[in-house]
Amino acid sequence: MLRTYVRNDQYTIEIGERSRLEVPIGSDLKDEYGFGHRDRLRLEVTGDPKWSGEQGRLELVYDELADTFRAFQPITIDDSRLDSPLTSEEAALDVGANNLVACTTTTGSQYLYDGRDEFERFRETTEEIAYYQSLLENQRKTSNRIDRLYRKRTNRRDHVQDALVRDLVERLHEDDVSILYVGDITGVLSTHWSARVNEKTHNFWAYRRFINRLECVCEEYGISVKEESEAWTSQTCPECGEREETVRLADTLTCPCGFEGHADLTASESFLRQQNNEVRSMARPVYLKWNNHEWQDHHSPPSVVETMANEAYTNQSTTPSGNIALGKARND
Numbered sequence: 001m002l003r004t005y006v007r008n009d010q011y012t013i014e015i016g017e018r019s020r021l022e023v024p025i026g027s028d029l030k031d032e033y034g035f036g037h038r039d040r041l042r043l044e045v046t047g048d049p050k051w052s053g054e055q056g057r058l059e060l061v062y063d064e065l066a067d068t069f070r071a072f073q074p075i076t077i078d079d080s081r082l083d084s085p086l087t088s089e090e091a092a093l094d095v096g097a098n099n100l101v102a103c104t105t106t107t108g109s110q111y112l113y114d115g116r117d118e119f120e121r122f123r124e125t126t127e128e129i130a131y132y133q134s135l136l137e138n139q140r141k142t143s144n145r146i147d148r149l150y151r152k153r154t155n156r157r158d159h160v161q162d163a164l165v166r167d168l169v170e171r172l173h174e175d176d177v178s179i180l181y182v183g184d185i186t187g188v189l190s191t192h193w194s195a196r197v198n199e200k201t202h203n204f205w206a207y208r209r210f211i212n213r214l215e216c217v218c219e220e221y222g223i224s225v226k227e228e229s230e231a232w233t234s235q236t237c238p239e240c241g242e243r244e245e246t247v248r249l250a251d252t253l254t255c256p257c258g259f260e261g262h263a264d265l266t267a268s269e270s271f272l273r274q275q276n277n278e279v280r281s282m283a284r285p286v287y288l289k290w291n292n293h294e295w296q297d298h299h300s301p302p303s304v305v306e307t308m309a310n311e312a313y314t315n316q317s318t319t320p321s322g323n324i325a326l327g328k329a330r331n332d
Contacts, residue, residue, distance in 0.1 A: 002062035011058050013073065019045045021071060023058075043069075050220065051075040064148075064155060091172055092181040092272035094233065094264050095207065098251060100164060102264035104272045105175050108280035110265050111168060114289050114298070115204075118160050122204045125153040157204065160290055165213050167288070167295045173221045180223055181275050182211060183230035228275060234267040 011023045022040045030039065056074035063070055091105040100115035129149045136143065172180060215225045236243040237255035246255045253263040265285055273279055287298040 004060050006058040006060065008055050008057050013045065013049075013055070013071075015045075015049060019047075021045050023060075045071065049073070049075075063159070064151060066159075088179070089175055089177045090179045090181065090272065090276050091175070091177045092230075092268050092275065093183070094230070094268035094271060095183065095205065095210070096264050096267075097205070099264045100161075100205070101168065102262075102268040103168060103172075104265065104268040104279070104282070105172065105177055106272065106276055106279050107175050108283045109171075109175050110268070110282055110285040111171060112262070112265060112285055112287050113164055113168070113295060114287065118157070118290055119204050122153060122157060125149055125156075129153075157206070158209070161206070161210055162213060163290075164295060165210070165217050169214070169217045169221055169223065171286075172223060177223055180214075180218060180225050181228050181271060182214065182225060183233075183271065184227050228271075230267070230271045230274075233270040233274065234263060236270045238266055238270055238273075 006023050011021065013019075013021050021043045023043075025035065025039075025041045029035070030037070035041075052075065054076040056076065059072040061070050061072070062068075089106045091103055094102040096102065096115075097119070098114070098116055099112050100118075101111070101113045103111045129146055132143065132146050132149070133141075211225075211227075218225050232243050234248065234253075235246050237246050237253070237257060237259050238261070239259040240255065240257040242255050242257060246253055248263050251263050252260060253266050254260045262285070269279070269282065288295045289298045290296075
């Protein structure tokens, strides 16, 4: 990924009918492209900034997938200008594998972000990386082609993840949420997930990056993020409290008492009730799918067939296969 930084006193951004960014360039580039001694590079920009204030160091990143440059500009503002919900609603997240995020709020809203298609794309690129790795000779570990595939895979995942965080936090802000609970990452893996699911959780999702990004965006909206234990939330029946005899099969949680519901949404609701007993009755969940550009409301949840496809549920002793392309992904 191409990335560069510009000191806060070395660039200017003007927003208006012709929004533009001006940055200094070196003498070699000025000579090559005919710039005057005092000229600076002027670039058109799109988008409206959320904040105004004292500008910090500018970060410029080239997005290979979108073939465009993106600018990230931190701003220092007075605390009194921070957005703050008018009330003190709360929410809890369940971060999963098939469904990237399930969220429940004390207002009764529920959001489910489906990640199956994106994981399959991630897996296809992983298999492509493994194929080219198998062709390497003389104990080489990588090549330009392999490095490009790694960057492509990481950039695509990060784009999906960043868009998800932004979409979710905006929805939570509209629900007047002031506190968001997320599970302790050390307790993410379930005792009945398979090697394929472990691949999703360890390599695809990049939990720590997700939490860091979530905290940054929540801070923009005055929402506090708190990490709490979510032990047993994915096995606990919300109707009777049973957790030993419940059964999770794909996206469904069932209980001998007769309860049957969506496992991830139920887990996020149980997690929230551990923190706050004042949870209103649940409204119809909002299911969201990625369309390669943004997260959009979907008319219905994934079918049982979609959920079960290629998922082999085994015990905790199952370990990932020896696909050499997976190792580097932990640091993507």
